[in-house]
Amino acid sequence: MQLALFILFGGLALAGAINLLVQKAPIHSALSLVLVMGSLAVLFLLLGAEFIAFIQILVYAGAIMVLFVFVIMLLNAQPSEPSRASRAARWLGPPVAGLLAILLAVRVAGRYHRVPANLGQPMFQIGDIGQALFHQYLLPFEVTSVLFLVGVAGAVMLAARPEEAPQPARQECPEPADSMTREKGAGA
Amino acid sequence: MVVSLADYLVLSALLFALGVAGFLFKKDLITVFISIELMLNGVNLTFVAFSHYLRQNAIDGNLFVFFVMVVAAAEAAVGLAIIIAVVRNRNTLNIDKMDLMKN
Numbered sequence: 545m546q547l548a549l550f551i552l553f554g555g556l557a558l559a560g561a562i563n564l565l566v567q568k569a570p571i572h573s574a575l576s577l578v579l580v581m582g583s584l585a586v587l588f589l590l591l592g593a594e595f596i597a598f599i600q601i602l603v604y605a606g607a608i609m610v611l612f613v614f615v616i617m618l619l620n621a622q623p624s625e626p627s628r629a630s631r632a633a634r635w636l637g638p639p640v641a642g643l644l645a646i647l648l649a650v651r652v653a654g655r656y657h658r659v660p661a662n663l664g665q666p667m668f669q670i671g672d673i674g675q676a677l678f679h680q681y682l683l684p685f686e687v688t689s690v691l692f693l694v695g696v697a698g699a700v701m702l703a704a705r706p707e708e709a710p711q712p713a714r715q716e717c718p719e720p721a722d723s724m725t726r727e728k729g730a731g732a
Numbered sequence: 733m734v735v736s737l738a739d740y741l742v743l744s745a746l747l748f749a750l751g752v753a754g755f756l757f758k759k760d761l762i763t764v765f766i767s768i769e770l771m772l773n774g775v776n777l778t779f780v781a782f783s784h785y786l787r788q789n790a791i792d793g794n795l796f797v798f799f800v801m802v803v804a805a806a807e808a809a810v811g812l813a814i815i816i817a818v819v820r821n822r823n824t825l826n827i828d829k830m831d832l833m834k835n
Contacts, residue, residue: 546734546735547734547735550735550739550740554739554743557743557747558743558746558747558750561746561747561750561751561770562750564750564754564763564766564767564770565750565753565754565757565758570760570762570763570766570825573754573758573760573762573763573766574762574766577766577769577770580747580770580773581773584773584776584777587740587743587777587780588777588780590735591740591780591781591783591784592784593780593783593784593793593794593797595794595798596776596780596794596797596798599798599801600776600801603801603805604769604773604801604804607805608769608804608805608808611808611809611812612762612765612766612769612808612812615762615812615815615816616762618816619762619815619816619819619825621760621762621825633757637753637756637757638753641749641750641752641753641756642749644749644752645745645746645748645749645750648745648748648749649741649742649745649746652741652745652778672791673791673794673795673798676791676792676795677795677798681795681799684799688799688802688803688806691802691803691806692802692805692806694806695806695807695809695810696809698810698813699809699810699812699813700813701813702810702813702814702816702817703812703813703816703817
């Protein structure tokens with residue numbers, strides 16, 4: 545059962561990832577990434593990480609991919625024209641990508657070949673995650689909240705229409721310098 | 733026949749390599765960004781697999797995945813805003829045509 549589920553959803557994730565590369569239109573790539581994320585959520589459930597599995601569905605497939613699809617629709621992204629890549633890149637690229645996969649797999653997986661599985665027993669309750677998040681990992685948690693604040697401010701600033709600038713034709717020397725430094729801070 | 737840790741690691745290595753390939757070969761700015769998300773997903777699978785197989789009762793791997801997701805969400809928000817700003821200025825999504833700083 546475990547093996548069947550792993551093969552089914554691992555294969556689905558791989559098929560989605562390959563489809564992501566093959567598709568020309570960005571919207572098709574985004575939708576195949578949703579397939580990859582759903583299959584990975586099932587694999588997380590198999591590994592006993594229920595919290596991560598549901599967060600994967602809610603945050604990744606729910607929020608982030610909706611943002612991607614929204615931007616694709618907003619920009620009206622058409623299928624990209626066939627690229628004029630060099631011949632070397634076209635013929636060397638797929639073998640090098642395969643080589644990277646083999647190298648990663650052999651180097652990392654080769655060392656952990658005979659680790660026994662402890663399937664079946666629950667690892668922890670979901671309350672333990674909250675305990676660890678607010679005791680042991682309190683500082684990273686607060687730092688990520690600051691990161692979110694900076695990210696929201698930077699996203700609003702970057703995506704705001706630049707049409708307000710030419711309208712007031714008065715002298716506005718300090719304003720551009722100020723927005724420049726703030727933009728740099730958000731980008732970092 | 734049980735699923736071993738190596739199977740999960742091979743799967744996540746394949747996902748990561750496919751993400752790298754998409755990042756390097758796609759010509760579309762949004763698809764390049766999607767490939768980064770694919771790489772992050774492959775790394776997340778590695779974290780959860782290690783947390784499950786090596787440390788029986790540790791939740792550190794799960795919390796790392798949680799933080800990776802948080803950073804990925806912030807990165808997606810800022811990155812998509814940058815993409816909107818770039819498309820507004822350059823009027824293209826093709827990364828070959830974004831060569832303002834070249835030469």
